[in-house]
Amino acid sequence: MPDDLSPLLLTRDVSVQYGGVRANDAVCVEVGPAEIVGLIGPNGAGKTTFVDAVTGFAPHTGTIELDGVRLDAVPAHRRRRLGLARTWQSGELFADLTLAENLAVSVDRTGLRGVLSDLGRRRREAGQEIERALSLVGLEEMAGRRPDELSLGRQKLAGVARALVGSTRVLLLDEPAAGLDTEESAEFGRELRRIAASGPGVLLIDHDMTLVLEVCHRVYVMDFGKIIASGTPADVSADPEVVAAYLGSPVIP
Numbered sequence: 179m180p181d182d183l184s185p186l187l188l189t190r191d192v193s194v195q196y197g198g199v200r201a202n203d204a205v206c207v208e209v210g211p212a213e214i215v216g217l218i219g220p221n222g223a224g225k226t227t228f229v230d231a232v233t234g235f236a237p238h239t240g241t242i243e244l245d246g247v248r249l250d251a252v253p254a255h256r257r258r259r260l261g262l263a264r265t266w267q268s269g270e271l272f273a274d275l276t277l278a279e280n281l282a283v284s285v286d287r288t289g290l291r292g293v294l295s296d297l298g299r300r301r302r303e304a305g306q307e308i309e310r311a312l313s314l315v316g317l318e319e320m321a322g323r324r325p326d327e328l329s330l331g332r333q334k335l336a337g338v339a340r341a342l343v344g345s346t347r348v349l350l351l352d353e354p355a356a357g358l359d360t361e362e363s364a365e366f367g368r369e370l371r372r373i374a375a376s377g378p379g380v381l382l383i384d385h386d387m388t389l390v391l392e393v394c395h396r397v398y399v400m401d402f403g404k405i406i407a408s409g410t411p412a413d414v415s416a417d418p419e420v421v422a423a424y425l426g427s428p429v430i431p
């Protein structure tokens with residue numbers, strides 16, 4: 179992250195224990211505004227667990243700050259409202275709903291408990307939020323389409339748009355490009371750059387090394403729950419420990 183920017187997301191010594199498994203061990207990560215940060219590592223390294231801890235779905239120790247505000251004692255739904263958004267590994271869209279309807283599922287409706295006269299305005303605002311999220315991923319023309327009318331790449335982007343509904347300061351993406359071919363993955367990467375350029379920080383977990391190394395500004399490497407390396411894509415892909423633990427052979431970004 180550039181020295182003149184303070185991090186949006188800052189974790190210090192985040193640890194998660196599942197029975198005898200230390201799934202995260204003192205994980206320290208920073209994500210700055212408009213920055214795409216990769217989190218890579220072998221299967222079972224603890225990457226999803228880290229996203230679970232940050233978003234409030236896994237009990238953890240250590241501290242988590244969003245723009246300077248401590249979140250570690252805050253429940254998951256309030257972390258979302260404060261601007262931490264995530265996608266899930268099995269983040270399929272509802273097949274029978276249009277894209278707009280799929281995104282409507284994510285609209286925060288707690289405000290609707292207000293007076294009835296407020297309802298029309300709230301509904302309009304929800305519509306605007308959905309439109310904004312779809313246009314952030316370049317799918318504004320597709321609002322009325324169902325998922326199976328779209329390419330897999332566009333379906334994946336719609337999944338990201340669903341996480342972008344409402345205020346999003348930091349977006350945590352768990353294997354969002356799984357199953358995409360080379361061309362779709364490159365297109366996905368371009369859209370991700372566009373999304374980040376609009377302001378939010380992005381934490382990207384993916385096994386597609388071409389995508390991660392091309393799109394990320396910085397990368398953390400996790401193994402057995404610990405961060406074993408971090409730096410630019412060029413730095414980490416040339417790191418012998420990273421090659422041994424994960425990459426197998428050096429990757430040229």
Ligand SMILES: Nc1ncnc2c1ncn2[C@@H]1O[C@H](COP(=O)(O)OP(=O)(O)OP(=O)(O)O)[C@@H](O)[C@H]1O
Nearest residue numbers: 196197199201219220221222223224225226227228
């Ligand atoms: N809810 C849970 N209960 C018990 N153990 C869990 C739970 N979730 C994860 N684990 C364990 O924690 C460790 C880390 O798993 P995690 O899913 O975070 O890894 P990962 O790096 O995301 O893997 P992958 O790349 O395969 O998605 C594994 O040993 C896993 O079995």
